[in-house]
Amino acid sequence: MEHDLNLDKHLLFTPGPVNVAETLRTAICKEDICHRETDFDDLLAGIEHKLLSLFQIRNRERYRAVVITGSGTAANEAILSSVVGNGAILILSNGEFGGRLHKTSLIHNKQTHLIEMPWGVPFDVAQIAAYLLANKIDVVAMVHHETCSGMLNPLAQIGALAKACGALFVVDGVSSVGAEVIDMEACNIAFVSSSSSKALGSYPGLSFVVGRKKQFKRLKRHAAKTTYLNLATFYAFLKTHSQTPNTPAVPLFFALDQALTDILHEGVLMRYARIKARADLLRNGMRRLNLDFEIDEADMCSVLTTVRVPASVSVHDLRARLREKSIIIYEGKGCFAGKVFQVGNIGELSDDDIRYFLSTLKDVLLTLQADTADLVIPVRPNQTPPAVLPVPVPAHVRVVS
Known part of the structure; x- marks a missing residue:
């Protein structure tokens, strides 16, 4: 894919700001x-x-x-x-x-x-x-x-x-x-x-x-x-x-x-459907890369996917390598720091941009995993997608008055 050779801007796969029309x-x-x-x-x-x-x-x-x-x-x-x-x-x-x-x-x-x-x-x-x-x-x-x-x-x-x-x-x-x-x-x-x-x-x-x-x-x-x-x-x-x-x-x-x-x-409903279709395209592609999501898909918004990082990959390195290919993603914050990355699908992103992201993500993950000795959960794009892991048992709920 030569998509990256023709890019003259960053592709903002973030929940905002976004690429504008x-x-x-x-x-x-x-x-x-x-x-x-x-x-x-x-x-x-x-x-x-x-x-x-x-x-x-x-x-x-x-x-x-x-x-x-x-x-x-x-x-x-x-x-x-x-x-x-x-x-x-x-x-x-x-x-x-x-x-x-x-x-x-x-x-x-x-x-x-x-x-x-x-x-x-x-x-x-x-x-x-x-x-x-x-x-x-x-x-x-x-x-x-x-x-x-x-x-x-x-x-x-x-x-x-x-x-x-x-x-x-x-x-x-x-x-x-x-x-x-x-x-x-x-x-x-x-x-x-x-x-x-x-x-x-x-x-x-x-x-x-x-x-x-x-x-x-x-x-x-x-x-x-x-x-x-x-x-x-x-x-x-x-x-x-x-x-x-x-x-x-x-x-x-x-x-x-x-x-x-x-x-x-x-059309408002047509726009909602288009954003949801982009999210589905991204999520299906990331499942094929054997990646797991932080929360159940039934609870997800249409604009963003929070993805667990394979054990052998540094989120910081992943983000830096993607940026070299003009792709911008989010790192997890707070209790998710170092554990997840986040991919948005709003703004002026085309289906080709999403396919370019998925292809680049695959290459970057394979490269980063090959650079480490611990190849836990390697990317296996042809494997049947695993079930999304359940949300961990909640800690004690805090109620403050």
Whole structure:
């Protein structure tokens, strides 16, 4: 395969940032406009309309979307600092980004509760239900797709539990929006956050919050805990002026608008199916290389696969060798460091790019294994794929109030 000889860019097999489409490269270079003129008003209004279409919201008049200049963490902090007030919030965490929600909430909310599972271990829904019955909780917050493991957490079940106890349900959708169905109405989601640079396929630097209009209106009841990330202020400027309260990164708004236009032109469900097909192509190819996955495929998101490293291979060396071939992957973090690598399949990646990745991965693994004396679990591309190993027995669940 001569694919690598013709590459003039890195192939970003990551969950974000991603390789962007040429339409976005053109959009980001549009003529300069002032953010306090009607040109920007129209641009922001168009983005909001397209975001509501992306979420396939049926009762559109009941929802609004604000856009923030800042990464997905900015949108999450805007929610966590704005919606709780003096109430109690329960954070559900089974990974790095659930932990980040908890850390952020502790800064802004005195009554922050935590149910924590080990990374990559599904939530115990019965345990959450019991906790909600035993404690007065006003807000439940959860990460939809935990990027550290690739796990997709259940929206409908947790949303139903929150509704039953009269709590708001807020969701970190930073790495799932644009790749997974998120039915805000059916899942009782009050607010969901996301980012421009992951499954939407745009440049980093923008985030947004989509939420129920009545919940946006209620934010003004709470004393402000931040200045820049006060969600009530963003909503007030959107409603009154169709603008943002602070100077926005206007070129990124042009790019986000184009990314949403491209998605809607393709069709939301068609896009989801295409991303899932890419994931399947990658996973089938890696199974043929005798590689095992960290979590069960039934729990995986469509954007990312977390792969166990063969015993004789260093993750650092694997990543470095792939980079020499213009392929960028993630190394595992935290408790997964040195044990796994992660492969994304979003952004402008073609099927040929994926086949090039699989061919290169095979060659690199064989080379690295040949360089070591311990040839444990050698790559055997013609072997019948083994069953995915089960998730290890969880450690003790930690519940903090």
